[in-house]
Amino acid sequence: VTAEKAGFDHFMLKEIHEQPQAYRDTMMGRISEDGKSVDLKEVEMTDEQIKAISKIHIVACGTAYHAGLVGKTVIESLARIPVETDVASEYRYRSPIITPDTLVIVVSQSGETADTLAALREAKRNDARVLAITNVVGSSIARDADDVITTWAGPEIAVASTKAYSSQLIAFYLLGLYLAQVRGTKTQDEITEVIDAMKQLPEQVERILEQSDIYKQVAEAVSKHSNLFFIGRGLDFAVAQEGSLKLKEISYIHSEAYPAGELKHGTLALIEEGIPVISLVTQEELYEKTLSNIKEVKARGAHVLAIANAGSEAEVGRSVDELFAIPKTLPILTPALSVVPLQLLSYHASLALGHDVDKPRNLAKSVTVE
Ligand code: AGP
Numbered sequence: 001v002t003a004e005k006a007g008f009d010h011f012m013l014k015e016i017h018e019q020p021q022a023y024r025d026t027m028m029g030r031i032s033e034d035g036k037s038v039d040l041k042e043v044e045m046t047d048e049q050i051k052a053i054s055k056i057h058i059v060a061c062g063t064a065y066h067a068g069l070v071g072k073t074v075i076e077s078l079a080r081i082p083v084e085t086d087v088a089s090e091y092r093y094r095s096p097i098i099t100p101d102t103l104v105i106v107v108s109q110s111g112e113t114a115d116t117l118a119a120l121r122e123a124k125r126n127d128a129r130v131l132a133i134t135n136v137v138g139s140s141i142a143r144d145a146d147d148v149i150t151t152w153a154g155p156e157i158a159v160a161s162t163k164a165y166s167s168q169l170i171a172f173y174l175l176g177l178y179l180a181q182v183r184g185t186k187t188q189d190e191i192t193e194v195i196d197a198m199k200q201l202p203e204q205v206e207r208i209l210e211q212s213d214i215y216k217q218v219a220e221a222v223s224k225h226s227n228l229f230f231i232g233r234g235l236d237f238a239v240a241q242e243g244s245l246k247l248k249e250i251s252y253i254h255s256e257a258y259p260a261g262e263l264k265h266g267t268l269a270l271i272e273e274g275i276p277v278i279s280l281v282t283q284e285e286l287y288e289k290t291l292s293n294i295k296e297v298k299a300r301g302a303h304v305l306a307i308a309n310a311g312s313e314a315e316v317g318r319s320v321d322e323l324f325a326i327p328k329t330l331p332i333l334t335p336a337l338s339v340v341p342l343q344l345l346s347y348h349a350s351l352a353l354g355h356d357v358d359k360p361r362n363l364a365k366s367v368t369v370e
Pocket of ligand 1 (some may be wrong): 064108109157
């Protein structure tokens with residue numbers, strides 16, 4: 001068993017550490033040698049079909065849904081196609097408007113999630129094209145989809161998804177760029193800039209992992225609380241939702257993720273002395289706004305921990321109690337880095353509380369019932 005875990009205490013920790021390799025493997029062969037374009041041979045849509053897409057629905061469950069929230073922003077900003085992201089168990093029952101020029105993207109690590117598979121079938125019944133992002137070659141979802149982008153994260157054993165999620169983000173970046181190339185929504189320079197920055201991500205994750213110990217200390221402090229909040233704006237809010245789910249599922253600590261600007265519309269009433277508020281502050285154009293929300297919670301006694309870009313310590317640091325810097329990348333790519341500290345935080349919190357990290361209570365790795 002120890003051998004399977006490659007020297008790590010748990011599968012989750014091993015899988016967190018496999019992310020740099022998962023990123024490299026997911027990008028490999030899909031970026032041209034000159035670093036100027038993305039080639040997704042597995043996407044068999046013709047250029048005409050890609051140009052005819054009028055909207056995209058991203059459908060998934062749990063962590064894969066959270067990857068889809070990032071995917072929405074990525075595709076909208078790169079390819080300028082309107083995207084809606086839905087939880088699969090809700091999608092079918094809201095009578096979604098699926099037309100033949102809708103591209104439905106289903107995201108699933110296992111490729112066997114019942115609700116996601118049902119959403120895929122609903123999409124096909126309505127003559128939409130279905131593209132799957134999945135980690136399991138030959139899974140039910142991979143077999144039924146028209147196009148499949150495989151995330152080469154390798155087998156994920158821990159119930160809490162880590163490397164599958166972050167590899168799904170890489171898949172969305174590749175897809176967003178590919179759609180942008182075909183539709184001509186980005187210049188060559190803009191595409192090259194994103195690709196260059198993507199290539200740095202594996203090494204940047206390695207740098208975060210080298211500091212794993214600092215998250216252990218924070219996690220021990222966090223594990224003494226029974227309630228906490230994650231806040232952020234834009235892509236930071238999408239990652240906050242993933243951070244909150246991760247913490248809930250393995251540490252059993254209640255947390256909520258909030259768009260930072262929504263606090264004052266109700267949730268601020270829950271902020272009291274000492275409550276931890278984990279703030280993601282990586283989106284430069286939203287810094288000021290998020291910092292003003294941080295001041296609101298601090299004024300009510302919250303203990304604010306921030307995940308921010310290296311280089312922003314002076315600006316962000318003076319408004320928060322503790323700051324964890326992540327390497328600087330393009331704003332759109334930040335989720336592929338900022339999620340890593342949150343994974344480590346959940347892992348260490350679960351451990352500090354003596355829970356079964358890899359097999360949390362009440363949960364299954366693959367949910368094959370609706
Ligand atoms: C992730 O940590 C969860 N265990 C869960 O939300 C999971 O992501 C969800 O059940 C979807 O699974 P899938 O990716 O295999 O479809």
